[in-house]
Amino acid sequence: MKIFNTLSRRKEEFVPLEAGKVKMYVCGPTVYNFIHIGNARPMIVFDTVRRYFEYKGYDVNFVSNFTDVDDKIIKKAIEEGVDSRVISERYIEECKKDMAAMNVKPATTHPLATQEIGGMLEMIQTLIDKGHAYAAKDGTVYFRTKSFKDYGKLSHKNLEDLQSGFREIKVTGEEGKEDSADFVLWKPKKEGEPFWESPWCNGRPGWHIECSVMSKKYLGEQIDIHAGGEDLIFPHHENEIAQSEAANGKQFATYWMHNAFLNIDNRKMSKSLGNFFTVREISEKYDLQVLRFFMLSAHYRSPLNFSADLMEASKNGLERILTCMEKLRGLEARAGEKEKTQVEKEALEAMKVLTAKYEAAMEDDFNTADAISALFEMVKLANTSAGEESSKAFVTAVREELDGLCQVLGILTEKKEEALDSQIEEMIAARQQARKDKNFALADEIRGKLLEMGIILEDTREGVKWKRA
Ligand code: AMP
Numbered sequence: 001m002k003i004f005n006t007l008s009r010r011k012e013e014f015v016p017l018e019a020g021k022v023k024m025y026v027c028g029p030t031v032y033n034f035i036h037i038g039n040a041r042p043m044i045v046f047d048t049v050r051r052y053f054e055y056k057g058y059d060v061n062f063v064s065n066f067t068d069v070d071d072k073i074i075k076k077a078i079e080e081g082v083d084s085r086v087i088s089e090r091y092i093e094e095c096k097k098d099m100a101a102m103n104v105k106p107a108t109t110h111p112l113a114t115q116e117i118g119g120m121l122e123m124i125q126t127l128i129d130k131g132h133a134y135a136a137k138d139g140t141v142y143f144r145t146k147s148f149k150d151y152g153k154l155s156h157k158n159l160e161d162l163q164s165g166f167r168e169i170k171v172t173g174e175e176g177k178e179d180s181a182d183f184v185l186w187k188p189k190k191e192g193e194p195f196w197e198s199p200w201c202n203g204r205p206g207w208h209i210e211c212s213v214m215s216k217k218y219l220g221e222q223i224d225i226h227a228g229g230e231d232l233i234f235p236h237h238e239n240e241i242a243q244s245e246a247a248n249g250k251q252f253a254t255y256w257m258h259n260a261f262l263n264i265d266n267r268k269m270s271k272s273l274g275n276f277f278t279v280r281e282i283s284e285k286y287d288l289q290v291l292r293f294f295m296l297s298a299h300y301r302s303p304l305n306f307s308a309d310l311m312e313a314s315k316n317g318l319e320r321i322l323t324c325m326e327k328l329r330g331l332e333a334r335a336g337e338k339e340k341t342q343v344e345k346e347a348l349e350a351m352k353v354l355t356a357k358y359e360a361a362m363e364d365d366f367n368t369a370d371a372i373s374a375l376f377e378m379v380k381l382a383n384t385s386a387g388e389e390s391s392k393a394f395v396t397a398v399r400e401e402l403d404g405l406c407q408v409l410g411i412l413t414e415k416k417e418e419a420l421d422s423q424i425e426e427m428i429a430a431r432q433q434a435r436k437d438k439n440f441a442l443a444d445e446i447r448g449k450l451l452e453m454g455i456i457l458e459d460t461r462e463g464v465k466w467k468r469a
Pocket residue numbers: 027028029030037038039040041042228229230231232259260261262263268269270
């Protein structure tokens with residue numbers, strides 16, 4: 001399996017740290033609003049990467065954070081006159097609903113920055129002890145960029161250029177920096193902001209430290225894949241490498257994967273430009289499976305332009321697959337138990353060749369666009385070779401093959417069976433018990449399972465309410 005590694009700027013053969021296992025970390029969203037479909041691109045892309053590893057039999061430990069303390073969250077909390085936790089909790093819930101509707105699997109763990117402050121204080125202290133960080137007079141702690149000789153290796157920038165670039169941009173409040181390229185690990189609180197105590201000052205973490213800490217806690221000092229959108233290469237991921245490798249003395253991630261932007265009119269879709277559609281808005285017009293299929297219709301490292309035409313084309317393409325699957329299911333129910341004919345055996349051989357084509361595309365740096373082409377060829381073959389006369393064994397084999405490959409792309413080929421109300425109530429009761437026992441990991445796991453079943457929980461004053469997505 002080949003993966004394009006941003007570190008080397010080449011496709012490299014995937015070799016896991018531990019045989020049969022993949023440790024993967026994807027930087028998640030800052031939760032101050034509904035996510036837009038640009039944010040959905042890494043979610044869908046890396047969920048598909050995860051699904052392909054699982055299809056190949058790997059055990060994937062997938063961690064993705066929510067940044068729940070940040071200037072934008074605080075600003076929104078002040079605007080609404082509520083605690084910033086109210087804002088972050090609200091949008092984490094909304095984000096999880098969108099993820100479920102896009103058939104993005106919940107991560108193995110979704111850590112929250114505010115729950116990991118202890119680990120951040122520890123790592124910052126280690127960096128200070130090792131001479132990689134220092135506290136300025138006002139209590140701000142900076143990373144000493146010069147002390148990390150590999151700084152710039154991911155973004156392929158050199159420190160001297162960076163220093164002269166940064167010198168132009170003076171940031172007020174950062175006068176205590178030794179060097180213009182140093183970055184913040186911990187900063188003093190401002191009036192009205194959430195804060196934590198620390199040896200340096202009452203304050204809050206810089207953005208980058210959380211991922212280094214959470215990745216280490218949930219996956220260990222070394223991981224296989226670290227991923228996110230390409231805007232994260234610099235400074236976020238460059239700084240994560242500096243923090244983790246300086247603190248742990250080991251290479252952090254083997255492979256760095258970055259998706260290209262989702263654009264609109266050839267410009268990056270972003271909150272700040274105001275040129276975005278939320279996932280929720282799109283869901284009013286399309287089944288979000290269409291959005292998912294649209295995202296996967298391009299290679300993840302190619303920019304993708306969002307347009308109504310392309311969405312319509314994706315809708316039609318998806319329908320072709322779903323119609324074929326429905327036909328196969330109907331035939332399967334009616335087909336007789338008989339031996340496969342020679343023609344059927346040959347058709348299955350041809351299917352295998354196409355499956356190999358699909359896998360070869362996925363193993364060439366997850367080329368979902370080519371994998372989808374192979375899938376369409378399979379659909380065509382299924383449509384022409386399966387009919388009322390077909391044997392059940394043949395139809396089942398074709399249907400299972402297609403189902404498996406659709407599952408890798410996260411495409412549901414039939415409506416999920418609805419769970420019974422009683423079963424859901426039982427799971428909710430088990431989650432409540434787990435919370436009472438302070439077993440939050442179990443409580444989260446149950447919530448995750450419910451989400452996978454399309455059940456959304458809301459913790460209200462009157463107790464837990466639930467609804468189907
Ligand atoms: P943010 O909440 O801005 O930190 O973004 C969360 C994730 O979405 C990051 O991995 C970003 O790189 C990614 N992202 C944001 N905008 C886009 C876009 N227009 N296209 C692709 N990825 C994006």
